[in-house]
Amino acid sequence: MSFFFNICIYTCLTVALNVYGGNIDPFMDSQLFMINWAGPLEIIKDVDENQMVMTTTNNEKYKCILPETMETKEEARKRYHGPTAFELMKTLFTQTTCSYRVESYWTYELCHGKHLRQYHETKDQGQKPKLQEYFLGLVSLESLEKANAEESSDGKNKYESEVKVRKIDGISLPYYEVNMTSGTPCDLTKEPRKARILYVCQPEGHGEIYQLKEMSTCEYEVIILTAVLCAHPDFRPKNPPVSQIQCHALDGSPPKPRQLHTFIQEETLADQIETQGIEFKVETTLPDGVKKTIVIPKKPDPVPTLGTTTDKQLIREFLTGDYCLNGGRGWWKFEFCYGKYARQYHDDKDGRTILYLGYWNEDNHKHWLQANYHKRPKDIGKRKHISLHYGGGDVCDETGTARVTEVKLKCVENPEHPHAVALFLMEPTICEYILVIESPIFCGLLDKANEDGIFQKVEI
Structure with missing residues (x-):
């Protein structure tokens, strides 16, 4: 990692200091730069106030061009x-x-x-x-x-x-x-x-x-x-934008410094071993002169875990349908009980009026997934949400058919508030609803669902 930072520090600070006549404090981070190795420069012009020639320790030459001054807030x-x-x-x-x-x-x-x-x-x-x-x-x-x-x-x-x-x-x-x-x-x-x-x-x-x-x-x-x-x-956020410095190869130098190219390859391979769990083979020579191939086995898939700050009892009650989520305003409010139903209700002096938007039925959910294959959960490790089908609700007066609801359980990262839950109920088509439930709680839970998005015998 040190070589890349040496290249970046040398280029970013030296070019900036040359261009702006030393008016930039190298210890300030109010203006950020990123190097783009833009390939050979066919037409070579004299170095002006916006350019400089950089030479690496391997005598590779690059002409680096600083970007135009950033647009001010007032502009x-x-x-x-x-x-x-x-x-x-x-x-x-x-x-x-x-x-x-x-x-x-x-x-x-x-x-x-x-x-x-x-x-x-x-x-x-x-x-x-x-x-x-x-x-x-x-x-x-x-x-x-x-x-x-x-x-x-x-x-x-x-x-x-x-x-x-x-x-x-x-x-x-x-x-x-x-x-x-x-x-x-x-x-x-x-x-x-x-x-x-x-x-x-x-x-x-x-x-x-x-x-x-x-x-x-x-x-x-x-x-x-x-x-x-x-x-x-x-x-818009006030974090500083990152400006690109265009560096072009000169005099037959490679498009990117050789040491940097080697570093990137090594980092990429290390990242694959760490994140993808690939099988890795290394050839070595033993003390007696015998050559041997050592195989580093593929890492097992990680077991999804729930954060230590998550209220596990709350999740158990949610998955058993004992803890229901409520939302809505005005005349109608809505309630979702996992594995049971989604419904709307209204309370007044005469009691409660209830309208069921859909009931849970595992077989109906699986048939829905077959007809809507794109709704199936992604592979473990890639899930950001899962969709569940709640059908057979109360009959809709306008269509004469039963109400249905797609419930989306969506992972939203929020380490400071691991219990936060946001609910949104939409009706894109008459009597066909989409209930979106967003929470950090689901981030450690989605991978515990099976290939149909169903939580069965989940250990919390």
């Missing part, structure tokens, strides 16, 4: 003529779905642009469910529009001129802040609960709760991942 803002941050966020505030975080006791419900709620439902057989809930903050679209219309001291839109940044996992992330107030009165302070919701750009985010903390008594802070903000240059 990016001038070129941007798209929607404002509020206009982008409004698509999230006006949607009907909510985000959920399920912990061992409390479930947290965030309805964007509406409220943040925590609740726990106790179910005793033969009795009506008992609900314990607290609103941690409320907000309306009208108040958000009013806040967006406020101007800062420079006469510009408040959210466009005062972009705040929070460092998360070592990355500086700009965020869009929503303040929720007037929640359920706090038992200790007697003041209404309130919450700060910080939305950050994440290209694959769709409003899930990344972090939820009680910063002080009955005052909360929630970090939300969303892709909608990524369209605005001011809200």
